[in-house]
Amino acid sequence: MSNATSPHPLPIDLPDDFAQTPRASHSVKSDMPPPPDVEPIDPNDTRQMVRDMPPKGPIDAVIAVIHFVSRTCGVLSAAMFAIAMLIICQLVFMRYVLNDSTVWQTEAVIFLMIGATLVGLPYVQLLRGHVNVDLLPLYLKRGARMTLAIMTLLLGMAISGLFGFYGFELVLEAFDGGWLSETIWAVPLWKPFSALPIGFGLLFMQFFADFLALITRRATPFDLRHDAF
Amino acid sequence: MDPLILAAIVGIATTLVLFSGIPVGIGLLLVSVGFIIAFDGTGSLPLLPEILFGKLESFEVLAIPMFILMGAVVACSRAGGDLYSVLDRWLTRVPGGLVISNLGACAIFSALSGSSPATCAAIGKMGIPAMRERGFPDTVAAGSIAAGGTLGILIPPSVTMIVYGISTETSIGRLFLAGLLPGLLVTALFMAWSLYSTWRQGNAKAALGSIKYSWKEKFEILPRVLPFLVIIAAVLFALYGGVATPSETAGVGALFCLITAMIVYRMWKPGQLWTVMRDTTKESVMILLIIGAAGLFSYMLSSLFITQSIAQWISELDVNRWVLMGFINVFLLICGFFLPPVAVILMSAPILLPVIINAGFDPYWFAVILTINMEIGLITPPVGLNLYVINGIAPDIRLQSILRGAFPYVLCMITAIVILCFFPQIATWLPETVIGGR
Amino acid sequence: SANAETLKLSHQWSTSDVRHKVAQIIADEVKAADVDLDIQIFPSGSLFKAKEQWTPMTRGQLDMIVLPLAYAGGRIPATNLTLMPALVKNHDHANRINESPFMDKIEELLNEEGVVTVAKGWLAGGFASAKGCIHKPDDVKGLQIRAAGKSFEQMLQGAGASIAAMPSSEIYPAMQTGVLDAANTSSASFVSYRIYEQVKCYTPAAENALWFMYQPVLMSKKTYDKLNDAQKDALAAAAKKAEAYYTEEGRKQDSDSVQVFKDAGVEIADLTDEDFAAWQEIAKKTSYAKFVEETPNGQELLDMALAVK
Numbered sequence A: 001m002s003n004a005t006s007p008h009p010l011p012i013d014l015p016d017d018f019a020q021t022p023r024a025s026h027s028v029k030s031d032m033p034p035p036p037d038v039e040p041i042d043p044n045d046t047r048q049m050v051r052d053m054p055p056k057g058p059i060d061a062v063i064a065v066i067h068f069v070s071r072t073c074g075v076l077s078a079a080m081f082a083i084a085m086l087i088i089c090q091l092v093f094m095r096y097v098l099n100d101s102t103v104w105q106t107e108a109v110i111f112l113m114i115g116a117t118l119v120g121l122p123y124v125q126l127l128r129g130h131v132n133v134d135l136l137p138l139y140l141k142r143g144a145r146m147t148l149a150i151m152t153l154l155l156g157m158a159i160s161g162l163f164g165f166y167g168f169e170l171v172l173e174a175f176d177g178g179w180l181s182e183t184i185w186a187v188p189l190w191k192p193f194s195a196l197p198i199g200f201g202l203l204f205m206q207f208f209a210d211f212l213a214l215i216t217r218r219a220t221p222f223d224l225r226h227d228a229f
Numbered sequence B: 001m002d003p004l005i006l007a008a009i010v011g012i013a014t015t016l017v018l019f020s021g022i023p024v025g026i027g028l029l030l031v032s033v034g035f036i037i038a039f040d041g042t043g044s045l046p047l048l049p050e051i052l053f054g055k056l057e058s059f060e061v062l063a064i065p066m067f068i069l070m071g072a073v074v075a076c077s078r079a080g081g082d083l084y085s086v087l088d089r090w091l092t093r094v095p096g097g098l099v100i101s102n103l104g105a106c107a108i109f110s111a112l113s114g115s116s117p118a119t120c121a122a123i124g125k126m127g128i129p130a131m132r133e134r135g136f137p138d139t140v141a142a143g144s145i146a147a148g149g150t151l152g153i154l155i156p157p158s159v160t161m162i163v164y165g166i167s168t169e170t171s172i173g174r175l176f177l178a179g180l181l182p183g184l185l186v187t188a189l190f191m192a193w194s195l196y197s198t199w200r201q202g203n204a205k206a207a208l209g210s211i212k213y214s215w216k217e218k219f220e221i222l223p224r225v226l227p228f229l230v231i232i233a234a235v236l237f238a239l240y241g242g243v244a245t246p247s248e249t250a251g252v253g254a255l256f257c258l259i260t261a262m263i264v265y266r267m268w269k270p271g272q273l274w275t276v277m278r279d280t281t282k283e284s285v286m287i288l289l290i291i292g293a294a295g296l297f298s299y300m301l302s303s304l305f306i307t308q309s310i311a312q313w314i315s316e317l318d319v320n321r322w323v324l325m326g327f328i329n330v331f332l333l334i335c336g337f338f339l340p341p342v343a344v345i346l347m348s349a350p351i352l353l354p355v356i357i358n359a360g361f362d363p364y365w366f367a368v369i370l371t372i373n374m375e376i377g378l379i380t381p382p383v384g385l386n387l388y389v390i391n392g393i394a395p396d397i398r399l400q401s402i403l404r405g406a407f408p409y410v411l412c413m414i415t416a417i418v419i420l421c422f423f424p425q426i427a428t429w430l431p432e433t434v435i436g437g438r
Numbered sequence C: 001s002a003n004a005e006t007l008k009l010s011h012q013w014s015t016s017d018v019r020h021k022v023a024q025i026i027a028d029e030v031k032a033a034d035v036d037l038d039i040q041i042f043p044s045g046s047l048f049k050a051k052e053q054w055t056p057m058t059r060g061q062l063d064m065i066v067l068p069l070a071y072a073g074g075r076i077p078a079t080n081l082t083l084m085p086a087l088v089k090n091h092d093h094a095n096r097i098n099e100s101p102f103m104d105k106i107e108e109l110l111n112e113e114g115v116v117t118v119a120k121g122w123l124a125g126g127f128a129s130a131k132g133c134i135h136k137p138d139d140v141k142g143l144q145i146r147a148a149g150k151s152f153e154q155m156l157q158g159a160g161a162s163i164a165a166m167p168s169s170e171i172y173p174a175m176q177t178g179v180l181d182a183a184n185t186s187s188a189s190f191v192s193y194r195i196y197e198q199v200k201c202y203t204p205a206a207e208n209a210l211w212f213m214y215q216p217v218l219m220s221k222k223t224y225d226k227l228n229d230a231q232k233d234a235l236a237a238a239a240k241k242a243e244a245y246y247t248e249e250g251r252k253q254d255s256d257s258v259q260v261f262k263d264a265g266v267e268i269a270d271l272t273d274e275d276f277a278a279w280q281e282i283a284k285k286t287s288y289a290k291f292v293e294e295t296p297n298g299q300e301l302l303d304m305a306l307a308v309k
């Protein structure tokens, strides 16, 4: 617990403020946040920076493009969650009010939720919303912390690459085999499966952008301040 | 290799990987893939994306993003502050009115939000400054809100209960019911401690409450929270009346909350709605990735016969069932110190549940015990989310004060666990009465 | 023995379920045969969830499963015939189907996908309604009903019912609150979920049953091809024993369920030959037609199945 006297309090996204600061980003509604012992770099500041300052070089351009794609994924993911909510309401209305058949809704909302989750992966990585335990990084010295950060990003790339690659294979297999879901709706399975390669593929790209930013010193290891701890 | 030795190796590897600072979901995928390659070869790799997909392919899981959406709507509105104000105006003459109304507001807010930090932030924003202004010690002000926030995952709806229900194939509606009375018990213990500590520190004036509100003031504020109370009532009715499944209830509840917030709090600007959706997406994707990854992790454990061996080993230990329960609690507490509740539940529940049932414990009662353990983890270092939330709301309260203030509430929760061990009916009575025996 | 080959068998049911016991018989018999073959059972979906089992089977990553074959319907459309309304009349008929050219054809298709059948078995089910007895298609008109399997949903929809898709565990609460009027599921599920507390009339699987589901024990072809002759023989002998138990238990589940519903004071409805024909007429227009439409050689397969008398 190192931030007892931290001069940077955790910025919290609270109701009354958001009208003035609609971009305040650190929501703390998660059960598992990034342990904010030390002020992480606000991704929105980074975003702001990217927006305010035109790309300086090819690396900035690459990072900016990847971030743009990740944010687009965020919007898509949010839209899918919202549509899922609306379809559930439609299902409830059909089943409980109109007493009508509900055969496709259940499957539709499940696939939407999975799609939202997978496609949302890069966006949540951009926001640093994937919870981690960064005790060890905090205790490490700068050099070792850098090494560990590079390792975790490379491993993250390996895992997302692996799931992206075999996910793509699965899509092809489902497409060639004409696999259908086992309901009346009979959705061709390659469609929902394609969220796997898209989500993990773009997560790979987001990890890659983080990696680029890290090794070119555009970002700090684990987004910790240099004097952290 | 002996599965138990293998289990130890997996345990150590998982700890190392998760402590590296890698995202928990990715870390679990990494460990699973590593052990699958090491012991099953690369032939299984092409199956993994489909297994991950399958772990999420369930209508029950859908309740999680929907309850998160519902909580996000309420947390992004002024409802938390309003709820606090209402209770303050009505409870001001009750001894220790302010701390009581804060904990009460936490408990009520919990009934809408499946998550603890949301509860903590929504009520603490107004509650902590008010308590300090009226002379409550910093420790009580910060500690009571940090602890009150943990009620979010005990008082239904609760994201952790949904996850437990999915991973153990127990009824989510029943789990919710089981959490209700223990939630009130914990709330009562919190209140009792708050009053006692305020009184002991010699601040009788604060403890007794001093500001008077006129009846006009008391009534004019009611309409502010009425819509949300109606939604809470509707959600509870739908859940416990068995009218609809949790996912259906949550989806409709989320839409109702959204419409209510748009009308009552004028949250209709795209920017405001995006804040709600962004927070929902961020938290949902994070939790759902952990669910999928933990599913793959448990596939790896089961495939290497580790799950079955550990369960068998524990059941052959031949210890008193309460000693066993004690060890399980210590184990869960330690996990909860470091790991997010959802990950702890997903990784441990499939292993522990057969042991629990074998030892004659009720799985619904155990869900409550498990959840209280996870609540403790939220207000203990090193990874205690609610502590950080409080630190963000009230940066001038020293973290030591928050920690010192929160610690007695940890003891309250341990007391609650002990009480629940002696009187398991507190958890089992309500579901048995409402739904009937199993 | 110490260096025995260990096969992984996965299924979705609890250890008290008949399908687990069938798997257990095979495992025990094979072990007793002492041919260096062990079968390790992963019950309750503890290894793979029900619908995740197929791909690993076909690739030889999973050795054996007990599976409602219709679960593979999205990949091998022909298997949809193994959960088709009014196709199997009763257990005797099911046994004749097991030995028919139709089943040989199914086996051929499975082999192509890398799967072989070890033991065959069918379980039956019926209908229960809170509104009145279900004899004829007209009896379900306007009812909110839960059906087990998409071809049953198609048929019931064709008969004018509203379909509510939900797992069988949800039937009881849904009926309790009046969301659901009637349900179709297996005899065992009717009893284990205590549906008899919620309904007025039960249409069990008897002489004329509408709902039969084929749930064989399957093995990955890759695994099977690796077995030596002694192991294959032991497996075949074990399967024979398991099949006998399977069909006997299947019949027993049906008659037990009737007794339980009777004891609970629920009216019992039996389907006459005319009722059965009326249902089959609806099925022909709905689920059969749909099947033929979406399956290569669908008509030929359907005719083969219907040809078994």
Ligand code: NA
Residues within 6 Å of the ligand: B109, B110, B111, B112, B113, B114, B115, B151, B152, B153, B154, B155, B156, B157, B158
């Ligand atoms: Na809650």
Ligand code: NA
Residues within 6 Å of the ligand: B336, B337, B338, B376, B377, B378, B379, B380, B381, B382, B383, B384, B385
């Ligand atoms: Na903790």
